[in-house]
Amino acid sequence: MTDQHTPAAGAAPEPEADRTVVVERLVSAPREVVFTAFTSVDHLSAWWGPDGFTTSTREFDFREGGTWVFTMHGPDGTDYAEWIQWREIAPPERIVLLHGEYAGDPNAFDSVFTFEEVGEQTRVTLSTVFPTRQLRDTAVEEYHAIEGGAQTLAHLAAHVEG
Template identity: 65%
Template sequence: MATTSSDGESATADREILISREIDAPRELVFEAFTQVRHLSRWWGPEGFTTTTRSFEFRVGGAWDFVMHGPDGTDYQEWITWREIVPPQRIALLHGESPTDPDAFESFLTFESTGERTRIAMRTVFPTRELRDQAVEKYHAVEGGEQTLSHLAAYVAGLRHGTES
């Protein structure tokens, strides 16, 4: 968790991106869609991207090794290590290009039940402000994160209405 300075601001605020969305589905279903590879590979990523999973082990210390295929044909090697899993409330992960990526960033996801809906919040903390700025400016991380959560919402809606399997 982030520490807070005496003025009340997070000590990591200049290295963070926070994206949240309310999804019209129960928390357990949203959590399942985020944690089972049969679902995750179908909605993960921003507009125009697809995902190919090489390996997936959802447990603390386990990893998701995958490739994101960009709309321009560029492949992005990706690696996520699961650091904390508290079903269906919270996930912490380390995300980089490989298990030894020095520029890997941490993400903390919370799933809050609001009746039959779920508020998902994704807080990403980069090692440096420069890496955060690069992610925002060069890779459009804010828009990409919002699009990814939009894909999750649409996918879960399909599950609820029987149009996804």
């Protein structure tokens, strides 16, 4: 028996493109400055999340294999348990992370942040690959992942540009 998020045994995996959300933003700051905004909880707490959200951190270890365990507080008062494991950190070009509600979350998703120099600016690309298309669709339709991702990158831009 499988749950609604796990493909049946023997089923062909869904194409990655069908499970992916990509959000981009051009930030008016050097790549090293933008990258640094990910490296400490003080920076992340200042900009992480969509409009109206704040974070409370319980654990933060920015290194490959380290974790960030925190709660996102929604503008409506709802709290969301969050867990991130830093999988790859390649300063100042790339950060790869696994993001779920807790360690071992079967619905956790992979996200890759890339930082590309564009003159004096930095193009930040967030590419998120969900385990299934259904999880991607739920994130987009119910949780407004594209809009939330764009708002989060706007907060990052405001943080490093200010």
